[in-house]
Amino acid sequence: MRKRIFTAILGLSVFAALAMAVFSVWFMERDYAAGARDTLLREARVLDRERQKEAPDGYQELARDFAEASGTRVTIVDSGGKVLADSAADPGIMASHEYRREIREAREEGTGYDRRRSATTGEDRLYVAFRGGDGIIVRLSVPLVSAFERMNSAWWILIAALLCILAVSLVIARRLSHSLSEPVLRITRTAHRIAEGHWEQKVAVEGEGEMRELTQSVAVMTEAMNNTLRELNENNARISTVLTAMSSGVVAVSPYLRVIMFNPAAERMLETRIKKDEHIMDVLWDPNLEGILISVMRLHETVRREQRMGERFLRMAIAPMIQGEKTIGAVAVMEDVTELxxxxxxxxxxxxxxxxxxxxxxxxxxxxxxxxxxxxxxxxxxxxxxxxxxxxxxxxxxxxxxxxxxxxxxxxxQEAPGEPLPEPVHFGRLVEDTAEMLAETARKRGLELTVSVDPGPLLVRVKADDGRQMILNLVDNALKYTPEGGRVAVSVRNAGETLIFSVSDTGIGIAKEHIPRLFERFYRVDKGRSRALGGTGLGLAIVKHIVLAMKGTIDVQSEEGKGTAFTVHIPKVKLN
CATH class of the missing domain: 1.10.287.130 (Signal transduction histidine kinase, dimerisation/phosphotransfer (DHp) domain)
Known part of the structure; x- marks a missing residue:
């Protein structure tokens, strides 16, 4: 015990010596800074008197001459912080000095001071600013020379003393650390292993007296902590799995509106990458959202609202997160209701x-x-x-x-995908049969109807009635909108794994602005003419649904006054 007390006293002695050395350096630095500040202020007043004799366009030359004569850096700033002249840089490219501490103090009180590291030179500098009667501020700055550089001979004595104290302290610290810290280090290493996930680690109870009591207490605490951490990790894993699997988006924020939790669905719905500790307004910009979140946390009420994100609509339920009597944040659950x-x-x-x-x-x-x-x-x-x-x-x-x-x-x-697939049908025959049905109609209207079908088994999966309806609607449309003497050409071509069905005419054509909406229900290019010809406005909508059911695509090419061509690409059925 005596040895420990002696060691503690010696340690305090070393600390006192170091504290005295630090205090000495600090005092010298302060004394030097105070002297330099007074000197710079006097020089600033002299410079201001000289400045008032000069026109503004002479400030730059005055700043350089005064800086060269005084060994300082000179800056002249107007009342708004704009740099008018500077001895070390081009004032035209310098940023506003409005918020520099010394400039702000000089503008408010007449004089201002600051000490900081210069971004240009990388050294500590002292800045002194003085406001003239016309509001123009002159600022002088000099580098602060370290107190160590001014101690001269005392420097070496101080170093020698500190080295001696350090040597003695190392010997004492080694003995003391070995006797006291080794058990603590073992406990620390064990704690680190546990923190890394090695739950099987145990703290050995060793030592005597207080140290034994300490290790025993830590062993009990470690066991309890292990159990708690294990439960927390299991809970976190469950929560993470649930959040990832959810189709609804979830974002939780702290009372300071910083993101503390989110799931992938939220990123998909908000179409952005979310980062933890990011402010919610950086994630989802809505001028009302911040107030809603604060109100939810304060009033402990759930708010339901709808948020529009460009073309998307999100339905939100925002609720407070409460722990005991304390509100620890809020959580927003989002559902994409765009399709709805x-x-x-x-x-x-x-x-x-x-x-x-x-x-x-x-x-x-x-x-x-x-x-x-x-x-x-x-x-x-x-x-x-x-x-x-x-x-x-x-x-x-x-x-x-x-x-x-x-x-x-x-x-x-289409909404019932469990229905069995339709049997394959010979699409070429469907086209030929349907065209034959419409041949008389074409003849009566004075139109030429031609049909061209490639040879071979042109099989597609479609209900025969639906396939016939699609062909009928396209060909009938071509006949209706082609003037007398015109021509309607129907063809079925074999293109490898795809069948290409086309209906082209030399009719009145369709304006480009109408083409994107052709397949909408009840959309008519010429409503009066369509009704007069017996059209319902649903024919092409039905065609589109049939093509989609066949897993095909349909394309339209048209030019006003020259005609229209509908082209359907349909996947063929492979024969075994």
Whole structure:
């Protein structure tokens, strides 16, 4: 015990010697800095008097002359912080000095001081600024020479004394560290191993007296910590697995709105890389979000809202994270409802379009029926014409309802992928049969209809009725929009693993701005002409659904006044 006390006293002696040396250096530095500051302030006042005699365009030359004569760096700054002159740099490229400490103090109090490391020279410098009566500030700076460089002979004496004290201290420290620190080091090494995941490590209980009590306490604590860490790691692994597997995005923030947890789905929905400790406003910019998060944490309420991210819609539920009586943050759970919103818009548009399309023939039927009821039946010729119109409108209404039902059936088939694949059909024969059905229509309209089908088994997977419907819609459209004397060409070509079906005409063509919307429901390029020809506005939408069901693609090329060409690429069925 005596040896330990002696060692402690010796250690305190070494500490006291070092503290005295440090204090001496600090005192000399402070004394030197104070003297240099007073000198620079006097020189700054002299320079300011000289400056006031000069025009502003002479400040740069004045700064250089004064710097050369005084051995200082001179800077002249206006009241806004703009550098007007500098003895060591081009003032035109220097940044504003408005927020430099010495400039700010001089502007407010008349004089200002600062001591900092220069970014230009890499040395500690003293800065003194003085404000003139006209608000212009002159600043002088000099390097601070270390106190060690000014101690001269005392320097070597101080070094020798410190080395002697260090040598003695090393001997004493070695003995003391060996007797006291070895058990502690063993405990530390064991703790590091445990922290690295080696849970089997145990702390050996050794030593005597207080040291034995210490190692025993650490052993108990280590065992408890091992159990706790193991449980935490297991919980973290479970949470991480759940978050990764979730389709909903999750972002948790601290009370300071810094990200503390997130999952991959959140990055996908927000279309950005999220970093831990990043401010939530850098992740998701919304002027209202910060206030909502703060309100959620303060009021302990859950807020549900919808966030628009460009073309995406995110539904959010933001709730506080509470531990005991303390709020430790907030968590936002996000769900991508973009497709849902699109479906809602499509549903509304579909209902509106269907209502409009149904209303037109019904209004016509009702109008002519009322006319017949009011006496037109007594005029045979007029009654016959009205009944013909009613019959045509009823046919049109039937076609519209059938097209709607077909479209609905196809969409339901796409949403039910478990349905068995249709049997392969010979697509070339379907084309030839359908073209034969429309040959008479083409003849009556004065059109040339040609069909070209490559030889060989052109098999595709499609329901025969659907395939026939697709061909019929495309060819019938070509016949409707081609003037008398025109030509409609239908072809089926074998292209390796793909079948190419095309329908081209020499008709009126389609303007470029209409092509992207051709396959939308109820979209018509010329609404009046389409209705007059008996079109429902659903024909090409049905074609698109059939092509998609066949896992094919459809392309349109058209030029106004020259004609249109529809090209369908369909994968063929491989024969065993």
């Amino acid at each position: 919103r699109k479906l809602e818009v499509m549903r509304k548009e579909f209902v509106a379009n269907v209502s409009h399309e149904l209303k037109t023939p019904l209004t016509s039927i009702k109008g002519f029926a009322e006319t017949l009821r009011d006496g037109a039946l007594e005029q045979p010729e007029q009654a016959k014409r009205f009944l013909t119109i009613i019959d045509e409108e009823a046919d049109r209404l039937t076609r519209l309802i059938n097209d709607i039902l077909n479209l609905s059936r196809m969409e339901n088939q």
